[in-house]
Amino acid sequence: MxxxxxxxxxxxxxxxxxxxxxxxxxxxxxxxxxxxxxxxxxxxxxxxxxxxxxxxxxxxxxxxxxxxxxxxxxxxxxxxxxxxxxxxxxxxxxxxxxxxxxxxxxxxxxxxxxxxxxxxxxxxxxxxxxxxxxxxxxxxxKIFLPGLLKLRRLVRSGYFGRVLSVRGEFGYWVFEGDWQDGQRPSWNYRAEDGGGIVLDMFPHWHYVLEHIFGPVRAVTARAVTHIPRRWDENGDAYDATADDAAYGIFELDGGIVAQINSSWCVRVDRGELVEFQVDGTEGSAVAGLRHCRVQHRSTTPRAVWDPDAGRAEPYRDQWEPVPDNEEFDNxxxxxxxxxxxxxxxxxxxxHDFLSGARGLQLAEAGLRSSRTGSRVELEEVTLA
CATH class of the missing domain: 3.40.50.720 (NAD(P)-binding Rossmann-like Domain)
Structure with missing residues (x-):
């Protein structure tokens, strides 16, 4: 053959x-x-x-x-x-x-x-x-990125002990389009065209959390439009009707709590455009697109609150990088x-259509939570 x-x-x-x-x-x-x-x-x-x-x-x-x-x-x-x-x-x-x-x-x-x-x-x-x-x-x-592949490797190895929490920061400043062209198409900021950061990013966070840590059972979220006016590809001003930032709390199996901020209205002060910190009883990790670093329980420094200290501790230098140990493709x-x-x-x-539907379910639940100010539980999504 x-x-x-x-x-x-x-x-x-x-x-x-x-x-x-x-x-x-x-x-x-x-x-x-x-x-x-x-x-x-x-x-x-x-x-x-x-x-x-x-x-x-x-x-x-x-x-x-x-x-x-x-x-x-x-x-x-x-x-x-x-x-x-x-x-x-x-x-x-x-x-x-x-x-x-x-x-x-x-x-x-x-x-x-x-x-x-x-x-x-x-x-x-x-x-x-x-x-x-x-x-x-x-x-x-996203789950095929080197940083998250390393993170999944750590989870599967039992490195964290019992996972307690996940904290994610994603985003960057998308120019409004008046004095500098926006880096994203204008439809992203019009709800009537399917735009919005919740619809765009919550499905991502769903499969990242689901495949690495476990199913998402509930969400509490706040979606906002920080920049109400933008300019399109032709230089014409328009009203931004879609959310451009979202702040979510996701409850997972095993009592894991994930907090993820998503924003197109934030200036980057982190190692990569997205970073996740995972804390567990035995150790912690911080993973981005490509890199991942860890701090084990046995090597955790004793942090002490001292606002009068003249010089801050070199906290980021106290973590160890996770080696590649394999070649990562695009x-x-x-x-x-x-x-x-x-x-x-x-x-x-x-990663089939049913998985995609579960991601959409989280986005819809997040938007409903934002509208009502309530915690929304997720029902099982099936094809039955």
Whole structure:
């Protein structure tokens, strides 16, 4: 049995994330490396077919990377028997209909999160995919980052003893767009277009917490719009109707309490754009995108409150780095390889549409908590 070529329709690669992470650093990198090895010893080589609304942008990208096929007609691409997988990195509000069409066409589907605008819609997509017999997955790239892989290694080794708490800080200052262009598309700040940091980031925090520490059972959150006026890509002012910061408390199995701040209105004073501190009875760790450092119970310094001391202790120098001990690939590429194996070899893939629905459930619960000022418990999400 020889190697196989797998047609992958990629919708949304004219955007920054779709182009950089999914097309060039994942699919094209995998293709250049000769494909993904399968359990039977053969390899699967993905062949991208670009899909989008702008013919000029698609033509330019295709020429730049020697991609022979592109189209602005999604229906014609989905009707092509040589296309086995549909990938979606479009604006959130356009994703659900396209994913639904891909499932109806019998394509395996891999999509950015959130896969839909509501938990109900996400569950419906999961049920449709199950009924159609197509494999499905949602991007959950953060747990493939070196820093979080090291953190998961520590948890599995029992390093922390009993985990007590998780504290996360994420964010950076996104320019308003008047005197400097914003680093994120303007739709991110319009609720009517599917924007908002809760809808964007709470699904991330859900799978990070779920896969590393355990299920999330309840949330208390406050979502706010700190910057009410921004300027779009054309320089036109608009009202920001979506939340740009969120402050959440998440209750996990085992009595673990996680506190995570998410903000596009914060200036960075930390080692990386996101950091998580985990404290346990036997030790602690601080993990970012790439790095992780630890402090064991036996080497914990005796901290004493002394506001009159002339010089602060070098607290950050008292931690030890966690070694790599392995080579880490790009997180998006690593998950793409798992999904392609799942499509071709049937290997398990936990990051499916149902997992994506659970992330959406946390986002909806967080927004409800913010509106009502209450703690919201999460019910079990199933396809029954």
């Amino acid at each position: 020889g190697d196989q070529v797998l047609g992958v329709a990629m919708n949304g690669v004219t955007g920054r994330m779709g182009y950089r992470q999914h097309l060039t650093r994942s699919i094209l990198a995998i293709r250049e490396a000769g494909g993904v090895p399968l359990p039977d010893g053969t390899r699967v080589v993905p062949e991208p077919i670009l899909v989008g609304r702008s013919a000029d942008k698609l033509r330019t990208i295709a020429a730049r990377h020697d991609i022979p096929r592109w189209s602005t007609d999604l229906d014609s691409v989905l009707s092509d028997d040589s296309v086995s997988v549909y990938f979606d990195a479009q604006i959130t509000s356009a994703r659900e209909d396209a994913v639904r069409a891909a499932i109806a066409a019998g394509k395996h589907v891999y999509a950015e999160k959130p896969i839909a605008a509501t938990v109900g819609a996400a569950l419906e997509l999961a049920k449709l995919a199950r009924a159609a017999g197509v494999r499905n997955g949602v991007v959950q790239d 997180g998006f590429r690593a998950q793409w390889e798992l999904f392609l194996r799942h499509v071709c070899g049937g290997t398990p893939f936990p």
